[in-house]
Amino acid sequence: MHIIETGNVAAATGVKLARAQVVAAYPITPQTPLTEKLSEFVESGKMEAQYIPVESEHSALSVCIAAASTGARAFTATSSNGLLYMSEQVHWAAGARLPIVMCVANRAVGAPWNIWNDQQDSISQRDAGWIQMYASDHQHIIDKVIQAFYLAEKMKIPVMVCYDGYLLSHTYMPFEIPDEAMVDSFLPPFSPDYALDPGDPQNLNTVTLPDVRENIHGDLAPGYMEIRRSLHEDMRCAIVELGEIDKKYYEIFGRGGSPYVEAYKCDDASFIAVCLGSLSYHLRDVVDALRVEGIKMGVSGIQIYRPFPDQALVDVLKSAKGVIVLEKAISYGNQGALFADVKAALYPVKERPFVHNYILGLGGREIKTIDLYNALKDSCTASEAKVDTPRWIGLKL
Amino acid sequence: MSEKTSILNLPEEELVHSGSRACSGCGLGIIYRIGLKALGKNTILVVPPSCLTVLQGLYPIASTKLPCLNVTFASTGAAATGVKAALNALNKKGITVAGWAGDGGTSDIGLQSLSGACERGEEFIYICYDNEAYMNTGVQRSGTTPQGAVTTTTPIKGKLQQKKDVPAIIAGHGINYVATCSAAYPLDLYDKIKKATTIPATKYIHAHTPCPSGWGFDPKYTVKIGRLAIETGLYVLYEIEYSKWRLTGPSEKLLNKKLRPVRDYFEAQTRFKSITSSLISQVQKQVDEKWAGFAS
DSSP states (O other): OEEEEEHHHHHHHHHHHTTOSEEEOOOOTTTHHHHHHHHHHHHTTSSOSEEEOOSSHHHHHHHHHHHHHTTOOEEEEEOHHHHHHTHHHHHHHHHTTOOOEEEEEEOOOOSSOOOSOOSHHHHTTGGGSOEEEEOSSHHHHHHHHHHHHHHHHHHTOOEEEEEETTTTTTSEEEEEOOOHHHHHHHSOOOOOSOOOOTTSOOEETOOOOSSOEEOTTSOEEOOHHHHHHHHHHHHHHHHHHHHHHHHHHHHHHSOOSOSSEEEESOTTOSEEEEEETTHHHHHHHHHHHHHHTTOOEEEEEESEEESOOHHHHHHHHTTOSEEEEEESOOBTTTBOHHHHHHHHHHTTOTTOOEEEEEEEOGGGOOOOHHHHHHHHHHHHHTTTSOOOSOEEESOOO | OOSOOOTTTSOOOOSBOSOOSSOTTOHHHHHHHHHHHHHOSSEEEEEOSSHHHHHTOSTTOOSBSSOEEEOOTTOHHHHHHHHHHHHHHTTOOSOEEEEEEEHIIIIITTHHHHHHHHHHTOSOEEEEEEOSSBTTTTSBOOTTSOTTOOBTTBTTTOOOSOOOOHHHHHHTTTOSEEEEEETTOHHHHHHHHHHHHHSOSOEEEEEEOOOHHHHTSOGGGHHHHHHHHHHTTSSOOEEEETTEEEEOHHHHHTTTSOOOOHHHHHHTOGGGTTOOHHHHHHHHHHHHHHHHHHHO
């Protein structure tokens, strides 16, 4: 069924279709309508779940951690300072290997207070051990939410589905709601290997020593470092698994085919813009305009940021002369985090393209198409210039 | 109490393995062993960082026979909520959920999530073992450290502020059951936890828990010190069942009797080495006034 609705409703509908069993959330702009919609689904009986209106984001993720540890499919959502307030739990959920799904309606981080869009919130949680997916439109949001539960439960790793606040969370767009029975055939009920159970008592997340240690049967149990390495290894495996999930989803729903990088006019491109989220669709107009002028431009929207799809990205970028990374976040004192990742991925390529970095749209600063056009054109025409510090688009002072 | 448990009919089955990492004379050891008997086997525990984390053992060996979820410091009330929510979602009935935290994890960093859970009326029992400082990290002051007590963060003058009355704060949420108890009176504790398992929604148990290393007394005197706290009237054992407050057990017996002077309690512990005579007199006056109120 096609409808025209907001990104937040797309997310809530995906959560309902995925049959999340425990939902805990705390309102924060611009995530709030998602929370409201889920409470409405549950209260009206359209969704069979426990809805816990917690007193903070820290508790929201805590409820999900405990619920997932007890064997229930759990969901939460937040933005900005809410994500940072739950940061301790973000790390904990990954360390405990719990397949929680969380939507992040991306918003700038205070201080100063700012409720508008950028991606500093989720990028700052990059190294917490979560899989991070980024949506470019409402169809992406609902499809990725459903896929996220599958991926999380398969890999025992929590997944963030990130989408731009307001630009996606509050705008109305047409999208298709997947058929409920088809979602059920895609996503089986959550069945964890172990869960809190008085019939099979286990002490979960207990103090674990630096070194390995024997259990009461004399077998060696992993130490902290082995546990952490397995999280990393499984994160890398998640890249392969996402490819399989994308194929399966495509077979059932007819959508997919680019689980890692959504490339627009990149096949013959001399220059490729790279970014996360809705900006990649905004840039398609700029690509078309530059092509009219004879500049072979393309744009790649990265769909999954952690684990980083380095190989898939290199496959798209390796033949280009130049790569331009545009980001709504920055690693202060260094450069854009995505820029650093793209450069690292390209390093093994023998004749690698130059890579430029632009920071834009922080705190909701308007991203004008003409500014994007000028920046990309500048990078394409000044391609030999070695610019290794980020440049800024849209600064007025 | 309607039914009083005695040493003769206390369940024999132990839910804690022999041997633990608790310090010798640890009051928590008593509360934990007896408390688990009252909660019963069909229980899931939720435990934040505290002495109990240490007592329960290091991976992959555990001293508890119950399933336990170790959670972050501030999150016990929310985590217990999540366990119960999942049990409800999975239609698993009849399992008791018990949050078990220290005084720091309850009165300070964990108060918000506990308050949220109480306000929502979540279905679990919360047990706070109050050893009156951050003992697991080496005796730093907490919200429930009593006035005058020396800790490693009140090293010279002792704590200047009063002890936070956590049971009163929790009672302010209007939950169905709030009770205080003491490690020195394990059967009273047993009966109160047992009663809590029969009452719906959120239940709160606050257990005064002497700590030999943190309070400065010989480990053999744990029960003696715990009893002194009650016999001096400093700590009061009571329960609030559906908003009805009443003195219970050992404290009830003290009503209209002469209490031992609080000085006896202070002088038995080195943590009160810096306490002034005027503070002792002030505390004695507060205790006398409180008990006069009970008598009327």
